Amino acid sequence: MKIKNLFPKVFWLTLVCITIMVVTIFKLSPSLARSTSTPPVELSAARVTIAHNSAGSSLYKRLGGYNAIAAVIDDSAKNIFADPLIGKYFIGLSTNSKQRLRELLIAQFCQAAGGPCIYTGRTMKLSHSGIGRGLTNGEFYAFVNDIALALDKNGVKQPEKNQVLGFANSLRDQIVEKP
Ligand code: HEM
Secondary structure, three states: OOHHHHHHHHHHHHHHHHHHHHHHHHHHHHHHHHHHOOOOOOOOHHHOOOOEOOOOOEHHHHHOOHHHHHHHHHHHHHHHHHOOOOHHHHOOOOHHHHHHHHHHHHHHHHHHOOOOOOOOOOOHHHHHOOOOOOOEHHHHHHHHHHHHHHHHHOOOOHHHHHHHHHHHHHOHHHHOOEO
């Protein structure tokens, strides 16, 4: 058989192969995309619902949104790091660990307030068990009080302040090891 006669057959065979490859890749791509995406993270008690008041306005909106929450967390962190009772636990953290903690706290409170954030950190039990000799009630309330002072500094009104502190207090059982 002459090579010239073979050409159309090779051409069509190649075309069929390419079509099959393209169809297979398209069929596979959604499952590929799924297998490379981030696995679901275990959320902490930040799921506690404190989001809406009776008028249906989310706590997130009433607090003033993301930047307002970030400002409260920044002031809370300043208070916590300088706190005579609990500041010692944060002394050894690198700058990056402090930044990470800040981002996680913002996401945690933003999500709990019904905002468009997703907390991707560890559970409260996992990230706090074994700190010092086990965190005490007194240390926990010092932390919450530092948040309360930051809420006051940022002019957060009493109903919203109560809701934010209610959320913080709801985490106590997971954080305190020596009541
Ligand atoms: C309402 C109270 C509290 C909240 C909402 C809270 C929240 C958090 C969050 C979101 C993280 C990051 C979790 C992660 O690394 O994946 C964290 C870590 C940590 N928290 Fe708390 N916390 C609270 C109370 C406390 C108290 C009372 C102490 C100590 C006195 C404390 C000390 C720490 C330390 C040392 C870390 C680890 C930082 C690191 O590993 O880089 N926390 N906390």
